[in-house]
Amino acid sequence: MNDTFEPVIIGFTCNWCSYRAADLAGTARVKYPPNIRLIRLMCSGRLDPTFVLKALASGADGVLITGCHPGECHYLEQNYKTLRRYLMLRRVLTQMGIEPERIKLVWASAAEGVKLAQEITDMVEQIRALGPFKPRYPMPLNPSEVVEVQPVAERGTV
Amino acid sequence: MSMNGKPKFAMYWAASCGGCEIAVLNIHEKILDVDANFEVVFWPVAMDAKYKDVEAMPDEAITLTLFNGGIRNAENEAMAHLMRRKSKILVAFGSCACAGCIPGLANLSTREQIFEAVYDGVSTDNPMGLRPDFQWAAPEGNLHIPEFYPVLKTLDQVVAVDYYMPGCPPESHQIAAVVDLVIQALQGNATLPPTGSVIGAGTSTVCDECPRVRNVKTIQQFTRIQHLTEIDPNLCLLEQGIPCNGPATRSGCGALCPRANAQCIGCYGSSDSAFDFGARLMTAFASVIEGKEPAEIERVLDTLPDPVGQFYRFSLAHSLLRAAPLVLEEEEQYATHQH
Numbered sequence: 001m002n003d004t005f006e007p008v009i010i011g012f013t014c015n016w017c018s019y020r021a022a023d024l025a026g027t028a029r030v031k032y033p034p035n036i037r038l039i040r041l042m043c044s045g046r047l048d049p050t051f052v053l054k055a056l057a058s059g060a061d062g063v064l065i066t067g068c069h070p071g072e073c074h075y076l077e078q079n080y081k082t083l084r085r086y087l088m089l090r091r092v093l094t095q096m097g098i099e100p101e102r103i104k105l106v107w108a109s110a111a112e113g114v115k116l117a118q119e120i121t122d123m124v125e126q127i128r129a130l131g132p133f134k135p136r137y138p139m140p141l142n143p144s145e146v147v148e149v150q151p152v153a154e155r156g157t158v
Numbered sequence: 159m160s161m162n163g164k165p166k167f168a169m170y171w172a173a174s175c176g177g178c179e180i181a182v183l184n185i186h187e188k189i190l191d192v193d194a195n196f197e198v199v200f201w202p203v204a205m206d207a208k209y210k211d212v213e214a215m216p217d218e219a220i221t222l223t224l225f226n227g228g229i230r231n232a233e234n235e236a237m238a239h240l241m242r243r244k245s246k247i248l249v250a251f252g253s254c255a256c257a258g259c260i261p262g263l264a265n266l267s268t269r270e271q272i273f274e275a276v277y278d279g280v281s282t283d284n285p286m287g288l289r290p291d292f293q294w295a296a297p298e299g300n301l302h303i304p305e306f307y308p309v310l311k312t313l314d315q316v317v318a319v320d321y322y323m324p325g326c327p328p329e330s331h332q333i334a335a336v337v338d339l340v341i342q343a344l345q346g347n348a349t350l351p352p353t354g355s356v357i358g359a360g361t362s363t364v365c366d367e368c369p370r371v372r373n374v375k376t377i378q379q380f381t382r383i384q385h386l387t388e389i390d391p392n393l394c395l396l397e398q399g400i401p402c403n404g405p406a407t408r409s410g411c412g413a414l415c416p417r418a419n420a421q422c423i424g425c426y427g428s429s430d431s432a433f434d435f436g437a438r439l440m441t442a443f444a445s446v447i448e449g450k451e452p453a454e455i456e457r458v459l460d461t462l463p464d465p466v467g468q469f470y471r472f473s474l475a476h477s478l479l480r481a482a483p484l485v486l487e488e489e490e491q492y493a494t495h496q497h
Contacts, residue, residue, distance in 0.1 A: 050437035052477040070450060077450075082457050091459060092436065096266065096479055097467040125421035 007127040009036045010055040010062040011120070014044045016074040017109050018066035024113030032117040033124045042117065044068070045078025049085050052103060062102045062127040064120065069107040079107075099130055165221035167196035170241055171203060172234035173261050173310060174227030178252040179203045181327035182224070182418050188334040195341045196222070209237070212244055222245050222340055224251040224323075226263050228475060229311040232333070233304035242317040247340070247350075249357070253326040255313040257427045257435075260326075262310045265474055266466060279408055312476050321351070323358045326425035326472060332358035359410030361430040364422045368404055368413035370394045376448035379461040383421055395421050396446055401468055405442035406432045409425020424472050426441050433478075435477045436469030 013019035025032060044067025052063045059091045065086055067079040083105065090100040097124060104123050108116040171179065173462045183189060183204075192198070199220060205263055223245035229235050242248055253259035255362050264272055277284050294301045315317050323336065336358040342348035351357060360367070372394040381399045383389070395402040403414060403424035415422050424435065432438035443462075449455040462468060 048437060049440040050434045050478070053437050055433050057478040079271065080450045081444050083448050083452065084449070085440055086451065087455050087459060088440045088444060088465065091465045092440070092469060093479075095464075 005128060007061040007124055007132070008066055008125060009062045009064055009098045009120075010060045011038045011066065011125060012044065012047050013038050013040050014067045014079075015040055015042045015071070017068040018116060020110035021066075021108040021113045021116040024110065026113075028054050029111055030114055030117045035119050035124045035127075038123075042079050043073065043075050044082040045073070045075060047082055047085065049089050052089055056098075056102065056133060057061075060121060061130070061133045062104070065103065065105045066108050066116065066119075067105075068148065069109055072109065076094045086110070098133070101126055101130060102133060106137065116147055128156040164197040165398075166219060167192065168200040168220045168223040168241065169203070169243065170197070170200065170223065170225050170227075170237055172225070172227030172237060172255070172313075173230035174248075174252065174254045174259075176203065177225035177327040178224075178254075181325075181330055182333055183335045184330040185337065186330075188266075188337060190362060191341065192337055195344070207304065208423070208454050209240070211425045212240060215244050217243050217245050221344070222247045222249070226252040226255050228254040228309070229313065230261060231304040231306050235307075235311075235316055236304075238316045240315060247320050248317070249321045249323050249336075250313040251323050253324055253425050253427060255319075255473045256322045256324045256476070258310055258312050259425075259472050262312070262473075262475030263467060263471070265480060267365055267371050269306065272306075300444065301340045309480070310475050314476075318351050320352075322356045323427070324357065324427045325411065326355060326410055327455045328358055328416075332372035333399055333411060356430075358406070359408050359426055362409045363429045363431075364404035364407040364409055364411065364413050364426070366414065367409045367411075368394075368416045368422075370416055373397060375446070377446050377458070379458055381461070384494055389419050396442070401462060403439060403468075403471070406435050406438035408452040424446050427473055427476075434475055436466070438471045 001119075013022060019038070022038055044065060047065055052065070055063050065082065067082050068074065070079065070083075073079040086103065086105045089103055093103065094100045104126075106116065106119045108119070165337050169179065169182065178406035198205060199215070200212050220241075223241050224239065225241055225248060227234065244467075250256045254261055258265070267275075273289055274486070276282070277289060278287065288304070290303060292303055293304045314322075323332070325332070338474070339348055343350045365372075371392055375397040377397065377399040377478055379399055380401050383395075384400075386400070389395070390398055396405070400421045402416065402421035404422040405415070407422050407424045408429045412428055413422070423482060424439075428435045428438070447455060447458045449458055460466075466474065474480065
């Protein structure tokens with residue numbers, strides 16, 4: 001494996017807890033690797049599995065999903081839906097031959113900046129060990145016959 | 159080829175079952191309108207014509223080509239390019255050409271696994287373990303058969319497609335409507351939709367057309383429909399624990415299956431709002447599953463033993479991830495094996 005491989009991880013955070021945890025980590029000067037790109041959602045329940053699949057298909061090596069602890073959702077119980085989607089996604093990825101470890105679900109309250117930073121650090125190392133995710137498709141038999149594939153992304157918007 | 163001045167019509171099948179052709183014939187007497195308005199120049203399942211006849215036509219000589227089937231081998235791909243070159247309007251006709259359909263599920267298996275199933279299956283007598291050779295030097299000269307590709311591609315992954323007409327097969331009344339539209343457009347009485355449009359289908363979901371009632375009910379297990387002796391005719395199938403793909407599937411069929419007490423299997427592909435068919439279904443299924451503990455949820459998910467087959471039954475070859483890493487691995491092994 002390439003020693004210089006720097007994983008790209010997309011992190012989805014909840015406005016009410018994990019985004020603030022990340023903010024707290026920053027304010028408190030708790031360091032975590034810059035491999036993660038955080039995207040703020042209003043709730044982890046907003047996380048459509050499409051976001052995860054699209055992140056991977058667009059070149060991310062891993063996806064971190066974060067939300068409020070069970071029972072603490074700002075919108076009562078949307079984070080349970082996230083949990084179900086996450087467990088379903090893991091099964092789908094496994095069946096597709098993709099390591100389920102490429103996605104990770106972490107609960108982090110607004111006070112848990114240190115915990116979130118640690119989870120991010122752990123995940124970066126885990127993905128580094130797994131190596132880059134390359135959905136190379138299609139694979140022509142003869143490399144000289146590479147077919148231009150119209151990206152699915154150009155056919156519509158999420 | 160006769161020169162009667164009528165616009166030319168072609169229909170070709172690549173990796174498909176032939177159901178699309180039957181659906182076209184199923185438009186009944188409307189087929190006479192096709193004959194009255196078009197000259198059918200190439201339709202292997204219905205008439206005798208050779209590839210070289212098509213090759214001899216000027217480019218864009220065919221006004222309308224309905225292309226069904228996925229791109230499974232080199233012949234399919236060559237024909238896709240040929241039909242594209244010779245056609246003014248190329249329609250990806252049916253689920254295989256649009257999204258991969260059932261043949262696309264083979265993208266979960268390596269080529270070697272597919273060959274094993276075909277050439278070493280229990281119903282196959284192949285004591286010498288023969289496999290197809292794409293090239294063979296026979297005494298009479300070199301023989302070749304079309305290469306079997308490692309993955310099934312959809313038509314638009316190979317050539318530009320003007321319109322998509324989903325369905326497995328497309329419903330006959332929808333085909334008739336599209337034929338009518340093209341005829342009207344040719345006579346200057348209608349305009350064709352913008353390139354890239356989905357035609358002969360709705361924009362919403364099968365749920366929208368389904369008369370069943372939805373409550374906010376959660377389920378503790380999924381059950382295959384054939385294991386049920388009683389199905390509530392008025393209640394949403396998903397809420398009865400029957401894995402129904404209606405929430406993500408494009409409307410246009412009139413919710414035929416749910417009306418007949420059978421779950422929607424998703425043959426019309428993604429609705430306008432669903433970007434990735436399976437992802438949308440995961441969202442829908444997640445909202446009916448009961449359970450807040452991982453173990454509880456896993457127990458429910460255990461009753462859905464083939465999630466990819468469920469969520470991507472007709473759309474795997476056109477999904478965001480398309481089971482690519484497995485293919486990659488196989489190709490590397492294949493390449494190592496060959497050299």
